[in-house]
Structure formats: C-alpha cells, structure tokens
Amino acid sequence: MKTFEFQHAVTVDGAICSVLDSGGAFLAGGTNLVDLMKNGVAQPPALVDIRHLGLTSVTATASGGVRIGAGVSNSALANHPLIRTQYPVLSQAILSGATTQLRNMATVGGNLLQRTRCPYFMQIEFDQCNKRVPGSGCAALEGFNREHALFGASEHCVAINPSDMAVALTILDAVVCTQGPDGVRQIPIAQFHTLPGDAPQHENCLLPAELIVAVELPPSPYASHSWYLKLRDRRSYAFALVSAAVGVEVVDDVIASASVALGGVAAKPWRVPAAEQILVGSRPDDSVLRAAAQRAMADARPLSQNAFKVQLGRGAVHRALARALELTR
Template identity: 70%
Template sequence: MKTFEFRHATSVDDAVTAGTAPGTKFLAGGTNLLDLMKGGVEQPESLIDLRRLGLTTIAPTAEGGVFIEAGVSNSAVANHPLIRTQYPVLSHAILSGATTQLRNMATAGGNLLQRTRCPYFMQTTFSSCNKRDPGSGCAARHGFHREHAVFGASADCVAIHPSDMAVALAILDAVVHVQGPDGRRTIPIEGFFALPGDTPEVDNTLGTGELVLGIELPPSRFADHSWYLKVRDRHSYAFALVSVAAGLHVTDGVIDSAALALGAVAAMPWRLREAEAVLVGRAPGDEAFHAAARLAMNGAEPLAQNAFKVDLGRHSVVRALTRAAAVRIDDEDQP
C-alpha cells in the first residue's frame, strides 16, 4: 500500500475544503476503499476521516419522509423502525448484501460511492481497464463478462454498479444531499450515477470536494407492497447477477402506482419506466406482471457470456412483482 497522509475532519466545511486537494479521498466505513488501496487500485495522497463528524442520525422529515445521514451504518438503516415499516424494500435490499460485519461498518453514503467489482478493475495485474487507467482499453469486453452490463454500457466500459441499496433507493425516488466548495445542493438518485460513455473513470456526478451529507426519502406509497429480489450464484455474500426492486400501490384491487428498477445490469440502478406504466390501471396478477416483464428488458445489449441476463431479468421482474403484491408490512417473513 502506498504511503498516505491521514487526518480527522473537524467539521463538514473542513472536510470539503480538504477534499478539494488533488489525490484526497474521504474515509467513512472504508469497507471498499481500504480493499482498493491494499490492492493498489486506489492510491490516494491523503485520507480525510469523516467518522468524528457525527452524521449518524435517521430522522423523520417535515414532509413525512425520512432523512438518513451519510454516516449511518448499513445495519442501522436496515433495522431502523422507520425504514422497516415505511420503506421495507430498502431494508430488504441492504440485508441481502454483504455480511453482518461489513454492514456494521459500511455507511449509507459510502454504499452509493462504492466502486465496481469488475475483476479487470479490481486486479492491477490486468493492464486494460479504462475505469482504473483511462485509455488502456476494456479487457472485459473480450474477456470474462458474465456479470457485466446489458444496459447503458459503452465501447470503453461494461462494468456494473454493485450496490443493492441503490436499487431500492431508485424506486423510492431518493434525493442525495451533498455539500461542496460552492455550498449545498441536492441530486435526485437517478442523476447521481454516471454511465460510462467515453469517461468510464467517472462513477457519479459529484464535483471535486463534494461530500455526501445524507439521503432523503420522500413519503412512500409502497410500504404495504414492495420487495427486493436478488438473484445470485450463491445465497451468502455474493453480488447480484440480476436484482429487482419492486413497489406497488393498490386501491380497490387495481394498481394505481408502480415502480421498478433493476440492479446488476448497468453502471447505475436501471429504472423501468415503460414496465411501470403498463402496470397502472390493471389488477395485480400474472397477466399484468408478465406484460411488465416483456417490456423490462427492451433495449438490452448483452455480450456473449451474459445474454442469459435478458431472460433472467424478465423472470425476476415477474417474481419480484408477485412477491410485492402478496407481502404486507406486518408479514412475519420480513427480514
């Protein structure tokens, strides 16, 4: 590991000021960053520790939603009563990821900022990775790409974003609050992540020195009918091959609001607007769910090894919607 400077931020303003220096990284839980540093993928000149800033509160908002500060652990988010009752899909998603020990360390802000687990990015022995070394090429395109993107990829990168939490946040229309050198601003979750295009080294739309302060969840209509489905090679401690966050609001036996997003298919949570629209005005059931599934994978551009994700994605949408329609927040099988 490369030698680096280390200090504790004394305030948010102090962290933001320090974060504008070249080669500076913020440290919260460190569950991803430290692994990348040990492997030589990340080589910061300086680490600014955020853990003394106290951004560890989950609280209701005046609008009836919830605000999750960036330093709250993933475990605390998943197990908080407000999240479990009002936003159970978020609890499902977080509890499906990593191990208890990692969830105890990882933070809400850091979860959004984790980097891809593409093996060509994670291992410096591979020389071709545009995300790690811009201009070097994308070894995954002609190498191992079974787990890679089928939406939103480019000639320069086919990596996916690994977060489970972010997929649930997408259907909840979360808003990310950040502070940078020019003050505070908010970023809708759909505008937070960046597709690779010709700048695959850029993962998100944060500016230099901008610090994630927290995640705001507006009031949700999906407390009674939502689910997060994660399909993976093994049940424990594995990243998704395909995941689905599904939310339904049903009135008098008819769906009047729906939200769907896929994970592990793109460099960002992939919202399924067409599939959502076809659900509205229909009774929840196989006919409606299969109609949504037929639209879910429109525009997919799979590679040779991951074409199975197209069919898997359709089946997973049906399964997630079926589960969401059946579940209620008082179900005993809630995580």
Template identity: 65%
Template sequence: MKAFDFHRARDVDDALTIADATGGSYYAGGTNLLDLMKLGVTQPSSLVDVGGLGLDEITATDNGGILIGSGVTNSAIANHHLVRTRYPVLSHAILSGATTQLRNMATAGGNLMQRTRCPYFMDVTFPACNKRRPGSGCAALDGFNREHALFGASRSCVAVHPSDMAVALAILDAVVHIRSREGARSIAVSEFFRLPGDHPEQDNALLPGELIVGVELPPSEYAFHSWYLKVRDRHSYAFALVSVAVGMAIDDGIITSAAVALGGVAARPWRSPDAEAALVGNVADITTFGRAAEAAMAGAVALSQNAFKIELGKHGVVRTLQKAAARQ
C-alpha cells in the same frame, strides 16, 4: 499499499477544507476504499476521516419522509423503525448485501460511492480497463463478461454498479444531499450515477472535493406492496447477477402506481418506465406481471457470456412483483 496521510476532521467544513488542501479521499467505514487501496487500484495521498461529523442519524422530515445521514451504517438503516415501516424495500435490499460485519461498518454515503467489482478493474495486472486507466481499453468486451451490463453500456466499459441499496433508492425517488466549499446542492439519485459513455472513470456526478452528507427519501406509497429480490451465484457474500426492486400501490386489485428498477444490469440502477406503464391501470396478476417483465428487459443487449441474464431478469421481475403484491 502506498503510504498516505490520515486526517481526522472536526466537522463538515473542516473535512472540506482538508480535502481541498490535500486532494484526499473521504473515509468512513472503508469497506470498499481500503480494499481498493490494498489492491493498488486507487492510491490516495491522504484520507480524511468523516466518521465523527454527526452525520450518523436518521430523522423524520416535515413532509413525512426521512433524512438518512451519510454516516449511518447499513445495519442501522436496515433496522431503523422508520425504514422498516415506511420503506421496507430499502431494508430488504440492504440485508441482501455483504455480511453482518460489513454492514456494521459500511455507511450510506460509502454505499453510493462504492466502485464496480469488474475483475478487470479490481486486478491491476490487467492493463486494459478504461475505468481504472482511461484510454487503455475494456478487456471485458471480449473477455469474461457473464456478470456485466445489459443496458447503458458502451465500447468503453460494460461494468455494472454493485450496490443493492441504490436499487431500492431508485424506486423511492431518493435525493442525495452534497456539500462543498462553494455551498450545498442536491441531486436526484436517478441523476447521481453516470453511464460510462466515453468516460467510464467518472462513476457519478460528484465534483472534486464534494462530500455526501445525507440521503433524503420523500413520503412513499409503497410501504405495503414492495419487495427486493437479489439473484446471485450463491446465497452469501455475492454480488447480484440481476436484482429487482419494485413498489406498487394497489386499490381493489388494480395497480394505481408502480416503480420498477433493476440492479446488476447497468452502471447505475436501471429504472424501467416501460415496465411501470405496463403495470399501472391493470389487474395485479401474473398476466400483467409477465407483460411488465417483458417490458423491463426489452432493449437489453447481451455480451458473449451474459445472455442468460435476460431471462433471469424476466423471471426475477415476475417473482418480485408477486412477492410485493402478496404483502399485507
């Protein structure tokens, strides 16, 4: 690991000032960042500790939603009473990821900032990775790609985003709050993550020096009928081949509102308006769920080794909708 300077910020403004002066990376739990540093994938000259800035609370908002500080740990989010009662799909998603020890360290902000686990990105001995070395190529295109993207990929990159939490946030219309030395801004989670295009090295919409300070969830009508399903090679400590987050409002057996998002299939959580349209106004039954599943996976483009994920996605959508509909 390359030597680096370590700075402990006093408050948000101090953190922004230090990062601007040093070009440093923000550090909270470090569950992904430190791994990348040990592997030589990223080599920041300095780290700015933002773990003690008072961003570790979950509070109710005036409009009936909640605000999650960026420093709240994944365990604290998953087990908070407001999350468990108003946004259970978020709790399901977080508890599907990593291990208890990692969830105790990982933070909301860091979860959004984590980087792909594509093996060509994680191993610096592979020279071709446009995300790690822009312009070098994408080894996964003709290499090992069973875990890679079905949607939104390009010739420059076919990696997927690994977050479980972000998939749940996608159906909850979360808003990411950001601070910089120029001021504050907010961005919908649907616009936060970037598709690769010609610049896969840009994972998200953050500008240099910007710091995530919170994630806000508006009031949700999916407290009862929602679910998160993660399909993976093994039950513990594995990233999703395909994951599905769904939320529905059901009145007298008819679906009046729906949200569907998939993970493990793109460089961002893949929200499916077509699947949602196939659900709304129809009976909450297996026939409707099957049509929604077909719509969710329409347009998927398989690589040489991941065509199986299309059928996996269809079955995953149906199963998740069944679980959500059955919840009381």
C-alpha cells in the same frame, strides 16, 4: 499499499477543505476504499476521517419522509423502525448484501460510492481498463463478461454498479444531499450515478471534494406492496447477477402507481418506466406482471457470455412483483 497522510475531520467544512487541499479522499467505513488501496487500484495521497461529523441520525421529515445521515451504518439503517415500516424494500435490499460484519462498518454514503467489481478493474495486473486507466481499453468486451452490463454500456466500458441499496433507493425517488466547496446540492438518485459513455472513470456526478451528507426519502406509497429480489451465484456474500426492486400502490384493486428498477445490469441502478406503464391502470393479475417483466428486459443488449441474465431479469421482476402484491409466497 502506498503511504498516505491521515487526518481527522471535526466539521463538514473542515473535511471538505482537507480533501480539497490534499487531493485525498473521505474515509467513513472504508469497506470498499481500503480494499482498493490494498490492491493498488486507488492511491489517494491523503485520507480524511469523517466518522465524527455527526452524520449518523435517521429522522422523520416534516413532509412525512425520512432524512438519513450519510454516516449511518448499513446495519443501523436496515433495522431502523422508520425504514422497516415505511420503506421495507430498502431494508430488504441492504440485508441482502454483504456480511453482518461489513454492514456494521459500511455507511450509506460509502455504499452509494462503491466501485464496480469488474475483475479487470479490481486487479492492476490487467492493463486494459478504461475505468482505472483511461484510454487503455476494456478487456471485458472480449474477455470475461458473464457478470457485466445489459443496458447503458459503451465501447469503452461494460462494468456494472454493485450496490443493492442504490437499487431500492431508485424506486423510492431518493435525493442525495451533498456539500462541497461551491455549496450544497440536492441530487435526485436517478441523476447521481452516470453511464460510462466515453469517460467511464467518472461513475457519479460528484464534484471534487464534494461530500455526501445525507439521503432524503419522500413519503412512499409502497410500504404495503414492495419487494427486493436478488439473484446470485451463491446466497452468502455474493454480488447480484440480477436484482429487482419493485413498489406497487393498489387502490380499489387497480394499480395506481408502480416503480421498477433493476440491479446488476448497468453502471447505475436501471429504472424501467416502460414496465411501470404496463402496470399502472391494470388489475394486479399474473398476466400483467409477466407483461411488465417481459418489457423490463426488452431493450437488453447482452454480451458474449451474459445472455442468460435476460431470462434471469424477467424472472426477477415477475417474482418481485408477485411477492410485493402477495400473489405468491
């Protein structure tokens, strides 16, 4: 690890100015950033500690939603009464990821910004990684790509976003609240993460020195019928091969609204409106759920080693919908 300057911020404005002036990075839980620094993947000249900015509250909003401070730990969020009762799918997603010790340290803002776990990115011994060294190539295209993208990839990068939390936030239509040198922004979660295109080094829409200060959730119709299902090689501390977050609103035994998103299949949580359209207006029976699951994976473009994830995805969506609707235990 290279030497760096360390600063303690006492205000949000001060933290932003420090990162802007130093070209450094914000540090909260550090569960991802510090690993990247140890491996030489990230080498910020300065770290600005934002743990004491008061961004650690979870509060009800006037509209009936919830505002979550970016510094709230994953453990605190997953176990908060407002989240467990109004947004249980978010609690399920968080608890499916990492160990308790890591969840105690990791923060909401940091979770949204965690980098891909592609081995060619995570290990500097590999020369070809457009995400780490733009223009160097993508070794995963012809190399190990068992865990990589089925949707939204490009000839420059096939890596995936590893967050469980972000997949649940996607079906809840979360809004990422930021503050930066140019003021504040409200960014819909669907627009926050970016696909690789020809610039895979950019993974989100944040501007230089822009800080996530909160995530806001609107009122949800899915408190009674939602589920997060994660499929992985081992149950203990493994990233998703495929995951599915679903929410269904049932009125008079008809699906009135639905939300479906996949994780582990793209560089961002992958919302599937076509699958949602199959569900809405239908009675919640198994044939409809299977049709939605089939449609969710219809546009998948598997690589040389990950075609098996297409079937996993169908199964994940079907099982998650069945659990959400209590058609199966």
